[in-house]
Structure formats: C-alpha cells, structure tokens
Amino acid sequence: MINSLRAVVGILRAKTPALRLAPQLAALILLAGCAVIPKAPPPPPPPSPPPPTAALPADVQRHRVALLVPMAGPNAGAGESLANAATMAILDTNADTIRITTYDTSAGAPAAAAKAVADGNQLILGPLLGDDVLSVAQTARAAHIPVIAFANDADLAGGNVFVMGNIPDQAIARVVAHARGRGASRFAALIPVGTYGERASAAMLAAVRAQGGTVVGMESFDRTSRASIAAAAQRLRRHGAFDAVLIADSARVGAVAAPLLGRAHILGTELWSGDALVAHTPSLNGATFAALSDTRFHHPFADSYKTRYGTMPYRISTLGYDGVLLTLRIAREWAPGTPFPTASLYDHGGFIGLDGAFRFRSTDVIERALEVREARDGSIAVVSPAPGRFGE
Numbered sequence: 001m002i003n004s005l006r007a008v009v010g011i012l013r014a015k016t017p018a019l020r021l022a023p024q025l026a027a028l029i030l031l032a033g034c035a036v037i038p039k040a041p042p043p044p045p046p047p048s049p050p051p052p053t054a055a056l057p058a059d060v061q062r063h064r065v066a067l068l069v070p071m072a073g074p075n076a077g078a079g080e081s082l083a084n085a086a087t088m089a090i091l092d093t094n095a096d097t098i099r100i101t102t103y104d105t106s107a108g109a110p111a112a113a114a115k116a117v118a119d120g121n122q123l124i125l126g127p128l129l130g131d132d133v134l135s136v137a138q139t140a141r142a143a144h145i146p147v148i149a150f151a152n153d154a155d156l157a158g159g160n161v162f163v164m165g166n167i168p169d170q171a172i173a174r175v176v177a178h179a180r181g182r183g184a185s186r187f188a189a190l191i192p193v194g195t196y197g198e199r200a201s202a203a204m205l206a207a208v209r210a211q212g213g214t215v216v217g218m219e220s221f222d223r224t225s226r227a228s229i230a231a232a233a234q235r236l237r238r239h240g241a242f243d244a245v246l247i248a249d250s251a252r253v254g255a256v257a258a259p260l261l262g263r264a265h266i267l268g269t270e271l272w273s274g275d276a277l278v279a280h281t282p283s284l285n286g287a288t289f290a291a292l293s294d295t296r297f298h299h300p301f302a303d304s305y306k307t308r309y310g311t312m313p314y315r316i317s318t319l320g321y322d323g324v325l326l327t328l329r330i331a332r333e334w335a336p337g338t339p340f341p342t343a344s345l346y347d348h349g350g351f352i353g354l355d356g357a358f359r360f361r362s363t364d365v366i367e368r369a370l371e372v373r374e375a376r377d378g379s380i381a382v383v384s385p386a387p388g389r390f391g392e
Contacts, residue, residue, distance in 0.1 A: 063098045066116035068126035072106040081313045082320035089324035113139040123340045125323040137161045150319045157364040169203035171270035174290035176207035178372045184243035192223040200248035233260035251277040258283035290370045293386045296354045322353030350390045
C-alpha cells in the first residue's frame, strides 16, 4: 500500500516530473543494549541532565515548519488525523529537508502560534478552525511568517494567510457549470439561514451569471426545521419554472425538499460527498454535486493510514498530507535559514496532491480541480472527472 503512494506524493507542479520516493518504509525500532548486572556495587548514577529549554534545538539544514491543529476537545479526532497524515507524508517521501512540529490549538490558538514563532518556525500549516485563523495570523504576521490555513472560509485569506481548505463556492460553481452544459438555463436555490447560506447564495448568483444563465428564485429556510424546509420548497415553485435547483445544505435537507420541487434537476453541495443518503434516496436519483476526487484517498492513502494507525482517517486529513508535500515542493527553491518564499505558491500550472490538482490565485485562496458525481439507482457515478491539471 505504501509503495502505491509513490504515484502521488511529492507535491508537484503539474508540468514537473515526480519526486523520487524512498522504498517502502520499515518500522523504526530502537534496540536497547542488554545490561549485565555486575557483582560489584553499581557505580553512582550519572548527574542529572540540565532542564530542557523552551526552544527546540537549532536546525541548520532543515526548514522548521509548525503544524497547528486541535489535539484535545471536540475536534481532537480531526486534529489527530491531520497530524498523522502530515507524519505519513514525511515518512512516505523519506524527507529530510523539513522538520514538522505539532502545536495543540485546543488550549488556545494564540498561545500555540506564539510558541511556534518562539521555536523558530518559518511556516505555519493550519489552524483548522476559521475562528482561530485571525489570532494565529496576527501573531505570525508580526514575525513575517506565512500561514497556510486549513479553514474553508475564503474571507480569511490575504496578508500572510493562504486558505487551503475546501471552498464551498468552488463546488457550487462546478456543479452549476456542469448543469449549464447539460442545457439548464433557469436556476433556483434553497438557501439555509446563516453564514453558510449567505456565502452559498452569493456563489450561486455569481456562478449562474458567469455561465450565462438566469436565477429565477431563491428561498431561505431554517435548517433545523423540517417544516421550514418543506415550506421553502413550496414557495420556490411559485417563482415559475426552473431547470435546476441548488439545495445548499446536507443530503438530509435534500431528501426533504426534493419531492416538492417537481421535475427540476437537483444540484447538491460538497456536503453531499460521502453521505450514503444521496445514493439511497429515490427523490435524489439523478441529482449531481461537485466534490474532491476520492481516487487517491481510498487507495492507497486510507489503506496505508489504517495499516499504520489502526483506524480510518478523516476525509479532511489529506490537507495535512498535501500541506507537507506542498512545503517539500517549495523547499526545492527555499534556502535554509531564509523566509518562506510565498511567491512560489503562485504557480499558474498548479500542484498535484492526494486531492488532485490545485493552485493559489492572487486572492490567496486555493483553487481546486473538482469532479461532478451523480446519484444513480443506489450508487454514485462520476459523470465529469476532475481535470488532471489546470488548462485541460
């Protein structure tokens, strides 16, 4: 399983040859020498070592990189999965040019960022939670350290922050473009109340406008109320005929609303990815949604992760893996002891990771190559594969 990861590790420019990977890694075992009990009285114990210092030992030939993730509390599972995946990336590439140190944000992201800066890290991967990004960025900015955040809020990008999370706007744009290509021209949307809904509605309007379509109606609902969902779907039909309707929420909401929307083509969001309800709900048959490709996630990555750690990884863990691989790719042009070269992130051709092709635009927000999936009689089929690189 580890050998088959050779096809994707070593994050690359789309036009660049892959990094040569080390052979399959064996388990590292430290063997302690067998002590022979002397007949004479034992010698006095050695003097106690000096107390540890707050800072890590200096690295001359390696780049020091901080990984900020929650390791306790309600998000500990995701944080641990990200940290394990980052370690896997180091092991799978036999990397010796960077040193990754994990800092726990669960007790406070500002304190974790301050410790990462004090330890001499020149790049921060993370944090995971959007609420933590601003405080981490403030501390890192004072030290001229860039932050590649795992959050999915594009509004956090800029200054020294690059957003690497999966942006909902892009999934909406991709599925709208696919529906437009299949002939849909009149679009409608059901939008949940709240921040996610506000962003989804803006993304929907922009995507339809970019594709030359028309939005004929949008209705909002309380995502906690089944009655509110149904009422919004019924109100939407009063706006007139539409070819496709975006249900900007989970598949559970889609299952409630779809039977009330007539014969319109149902469009889902990235929240539908991995939800078995999509395939097994008759009213969602034929629905489409955009998502990251799972081709490399399930095999070999997830298989190798389970072999190493005994559990399946969180889907989000690939951000930790790809974040390390991206760092390794940039490290080719990054002299030890110098600031991280953020200009290297703006590569038009992009990079390749476990989640496929991606690149950073001038907005400092990641752009990803997404696939479109369709619910088909109890299964999910890929109807529009993710491009292998940008420009295809």
